[in-house]
Amino acid sequence: MIDLFAGPGGLGEGFSSITDANGERVFRIIMSVEKDEQAHRTLRLRAYVRSIKQKDRRIPHVYERYLQNHDAKAFEELIAYDPEAWEAAGIEALCATLKEGDDLLVEEARTRLKAQGAQSGKPWALIGGPPCQAYSLVGRSRLTRDRERLEADPKQTLYKCYLAFINKLQPTIFVMENVKGLLSAKHEGDGVFQRILADMHEAGYEIHSLVKPEPKGPQDYVVEAERYGIPQARHRVILLGIRKESDHKETDILTPLNQLTVREALEGIPKIRSGFSSRNRGWREMNWASYIDSAADELLETEEGKELEEVLLRVKSSRPPKKMSKSVVSGKSGLYAGWYRGGLGGYRVLANHEARTHMTRDLDRYLFCSAYAESTGVSAQLYDFPNYLIPAHKNAQAAKEDKEVGFSDRFRVQLYDRPSTTITSHIAKDGHYYIHPDPEQCRSLTVREAARLQTFPDDFLFEGNRTSQYTQVGNAVPPLLAQQIAKVVAKYLGISATNFFDSL
Template structure:
């Protein structure tokens, strides 16, 4: 990158203008939200899914719900059909000066067959992604980096990209970015160590222009929690390819470890305790079908936790004294099972509970095991899936622990997150899923219940993104302080995640 271009971007920042972010594969905006809170300006976004793109536009572009849901309006864009100059045309400035930071998580499906030579081709052939449609999405991401020349790049993906068919994709990404003029590092981070009430392990890759001369660091944990064995095993599997790279992989950094003296991780109960109870389904008044609440529901008459207070008062996304989207699935067969399950119980335990309940009812009715009534009753009580094949299909949350990873599969069913309160006997609501993912109560999702669940499960937790945004901001603040331009005081600038729990204004 030309030194003059770097200086131009730093001069603009030093003059008090926010750093401009382009969010690729933006989803509904989890990563955008974290950067927004850190004082960045979300200048542009690209998202293929129509409803997720509408959610992003609703929350970050100032559009009304009516505007983003109008039949004639479509905010979705295909990155393979949208050139960088088109994506930032509305900023009305030279292409290479338009964006300071690019963030995003290219879908991992594109990584399986991307080879080293293909990744390097982007340097000399901006349209190289056209040659290999299986790798279009990732090569398009690199195309944007090359065209827009950001000061910083952040990539997020699942841990498996470190050992994807024997190939370490994160290493390959770093090699490519290094050739494009960036210092680059990657690591594995679990969001539970950063104030998110959820155990969510992800790969994060951070790159800064070499001319900035900044040592890349990842944010220090703010909360302590010992991960279950399953998460440790997943991490070991993901890191397996690193053994082959041994000392040659200078791009990998060890995962930042939490200090035992840090505050404990935020629990599911702390995240959800001030949300209203849901019991209509137990009274038979909840029907199947797509649904959303367009009217707000008052909070429960309970004092929120520190985390709950943050969710209510996130700067720029404050609630208006109520919540939306507190809706659940209709699962009448399973309410009695949910009630009887113990915290931490999974599908095999759920089936055992169902069998016990069924046999007790069959005995009460004096049904013969050979009768049709007996068999029909069993269908009314016992889920049909083989416990040996679907051991993790169900899970009842523990109130005193963070939740397990929320997945996009929430859009199909939410058995993976059964509410810890057996008296409510249900799976979590859309708003509860948002809380567990650290979306504030003033953030709204476009679409009905299932698409909203999917958007939440696909997102980067905003608090995790906020920690990473603060790290990038600190590096650029340091450069700006040493540049010929004196950085103007910005009352919004704060460091560390302590600000996330203070309720002080921080948005753009």
């Protein structure tokens, strides 16, 4: 398997974790490519951990220490545990940029495939997808203000890098993922999706849907993740490409599963509190619990706050979380505990669970929004806010007066009893769209909580600074969705595979 535009490796993680009848991995990554240095650090680390886990059939204690401490000393101890595996991980996971017309990486892939016998009949899969920004609906609306800038955006043609691998290496099967905006995107006047289908057909492939046996139109290639056991309403275009001359013409589609909620996905993650941004004047002297109590009192003096009295009084009377981060799980476990925690054995360690700091007025808004969501079962719109919580800029003020104004949901709570909204890279910029549903914690989601909603297991560590970690999580394919796609691919190749859902 070769993974392009790999990010932190969500698609590869799912494919690498399904097993055959003998308990052996069906798919093995021989090359993954990611240009972002911090995402590549995550990708290489995961390749290394995958290798040492497979060898020892468990997570070694040095990795548990690195998950716990995440510092230079623990890292040096970790890579010293198996230097050969660390070197191999650096060969597997490449930090490199795919460029249209540059075949250096194509030839590197050819060499590796030849060494594995994949150029002489052994089946292999190509997975991945070009970056999404140029195809996203919001990103494109901004770019279209400058048409020349849109047409010149290199992300518009990065799928041609993916196409070069298909044309020149002829994978047995490929999986390509992208945002829904791809379906309506245009480049130099032509529909991008229609161009991709034509290019793939010319390369010798038939394109199949993972959700419709006989797709009638572009929308039939959209996979709605919440319908397949993912605790997130993530809708993405996913194409399954099969060589035309293949002996196998029939492919399966994904099997719908019960929905998983935010509450179930976050089970076992301990409570922590938010903090004060250093941009707040006098923030060092501020007491968090006292501030939240005073924010609740201020809300209770408004008509909107009086409707939330029961929740706000509970917040005032509760014992507030004392810490902004915790590195062990609670004793609770949810339906997916076998996936989230199974790779950690008996270790209770929890990484990447640290709260952001916030401006005080945003803490006021988060308190109102989470209390409103708990009380009403829906996330508040700007026109539901007390006047003093409406942001000062013109669009927000207009939204208070006119419910038809766009972006009235600029502060959004992830509701406990349904799947979350789509986790995107925007989570790296601020937490306004990703407010935690518990008013007592009064904060946005942590990296680990976002990773849970993306179905990354808890032994999957995100490297880089926290902004990069959020970006990596938001850009990834949910591994448990990738698992189900991998099982479809394995069956097409004549392999009966097992994934996590078979154990439920």
